Amino acid sequence: MRGHLTVAGVTRRFGAAVVLDDLSIAVAQGEFVSLLGPSGCGKTTLLRCVAGLLQPDAGRISVAGTEITRLPAHKRNVGVVFQNYALFPHLTVAENIGFGLRAQGVGRAEAAPRVAEALALVRMTEHAAKPVTALSGGQQQRVAVARALVVRPSLLLLDEPFSALDRKLREIMQVELKHLLREVGITAIFVTHDQEEALVVSDRIAVMNAGRIEQLADPATLYSRPETLYVLDFVGQSTRLAGRVTAASAGAVEVRTALGAVRASGHFAPGSAVVVAVRPEAVTLGHGENTLEARVREISFLGSRTQLHLGLADEGDRGMVELPRLPEGVGPGSAVTLGFRAADAMVFPAS
Ligand code: ATP
Numbered sequence: 001m002r003g004h005l006t007v008a009g010v011t012r013r014f015g016a017a018v019v020l021d022d023l024s025i026a027v028a029q030g031e032f033v034s035l036l037g038p039s040g041c042g043k044t045t046l047l048r049c050v051a052g053l054l055q056p057d058a059g060r061i062s063v064a065g066t067e068i069t070r071l072p073a074h075k076r077n078v079g080v081v082f083q084n085y086a087l088f089p090h091l092t093v094a095e096n097i098g099f100g101l102r103a104q105g106v107g108r109a110e111a112a113p114r115v116a117e118a119l120a121l122v123r124m125t126e127h128a129a130k131p132v133t134a135l136s137g138g139q140q141q142r143v144a145v146a147r148a149l150v151v152r153p154s155l156l157l158l159d160e161p162f163s164a165l166d167r168k169l170r171e172i173m174q175v176e177l178k179h180l181l182r183e184v185g186i187t188a189i190f191v192t193h194d195q196e197e198a199l200v201v202s203d204r205i206a207v208m209n210a211g212r213i214e215q216l217a218d219p220a221t222l223y224s225r226p227e228t229l230y231v232l233d234f235v236g237q238s239t240r241l242a243g244r245v246t247a248a249s250a251g252a253v254e255v256r257t258a259l260g261a262v263r264a265s266g267h268f269a270p271g272s273a274v275v276v277a278v279r280p281e282a283v284t285l286g287h288g289e290n291t292l293e294a295r296v297r298e299i300s301f302l303g304s305r306t307q308l309h310l311g312l313a314d315e316g317d318r319g320m321v322e323l324p325r326l327p328e329g330v331g332p333g334s335a336v337t338l339g340f341r342a343a344d345a346m347v348f349p350a351s
Helices: 045-050 093-102 106-123 137-149 167-184 195-201 221-223 229-234
Strands: 005-014 017-026 032-036 056-061 076-083 155-159 188-193 204-209 212-217 241-250 252-257 259-263 275-280 290-301 306-311 321-323 335-340 346-349
Touching: 005 045, 005 093, 005 167, 017 045, 017 056, 017 212, 032 045, 032 167, 032 195, 045 076, 045 155, 045 188, 045 335, 076 137, 093 137, 106 137, 106 167, 137 155, 137 252, 188 195, 195 221, 204 221, 204 229, 212 221, 212 229, 229 241, 229 275, 241 259, 252 275, 259 290, 259 346
Parallel strands: 032 188, 032 204, 076 155, 155 188
Antiparallel strands: 005 017, 005 056, 204 212, 241 252, 241 275, 252 259, 275 346, 290 306, 290 335, 306 321
């Protein structure tokens, strides 16, 4: 396994807790990879090991073919954008951006055009002389990115860089950052616990669970072909029904669920306890290759789409359908017929 960044078998413990558990990942040159997972799964710890702010107990980390596992942070040529930006409040925007260059001993004559270039890159040229304390959250965020990029790192690490921004601004900044990093062509690792954010910004997403990577894939694959129930639940929503396989042949199964029989593709022996899942937009009202009868419990209007939450008897089952618009006569308590294709039904072993 070789990449621009290669993490091989990294383990890190805090006391008795194994926070990174023999974790490996390879990130290609120019790739933007998110580490996604719930609080405490080890995302920040992995980032800190790559940055050199923490030492792994075992394993190796290399960048561009050179091992850096034991190299001090300041010798790694890795840029970091922290959650709180960590800008210097007593310095101007330009001075903040130029700080790393001065620390590297870059002279004034060379530093000035590089700071100007970084300012232009994040569209902050007109704010160069302002104190950073006079900037909005989004502007501070851009200064933090420019400050990390100006030293031309071979790797950029971002730890939840948008968590302090309101939703609207966050959505704008996500697309901007993605565009900016693509322009610069830099390899970047981005930590987030927000699955929507990961889907928006990433070339690939590493879904982490208890110090390991559960699945590493591009956003579309992760959403449409989650390999485990954990990934299914963490990325996107779904209708999921527990059931038992009643028939199996040539890669197809039939599963008995509380709502009726579901045909799906998959390799399971008859009698297996499984969970069948289907994404909300793959379900239509009316008969389909699979047809289930259910009752609407609640309706959420989300503007561009409407969600129907289904009332299900079995604890652990969940029902969610998304429609472009709410059909007339459907409301809380309505009986509905749901149709979906066998190819859209995913089957997982019951955990
Ligand atoms: P979050 O989104 O909350 O930051 P995370 O996935 O980034 O979560 P980490 O910050 O990597 O998680 O922490 C993983 C686990 O390691 C947590 O249980 C945390 O309490 C523990 N941990 C992290 N740093 C230390 C430390 N310096 N000393 C002791 N335990 C630590």
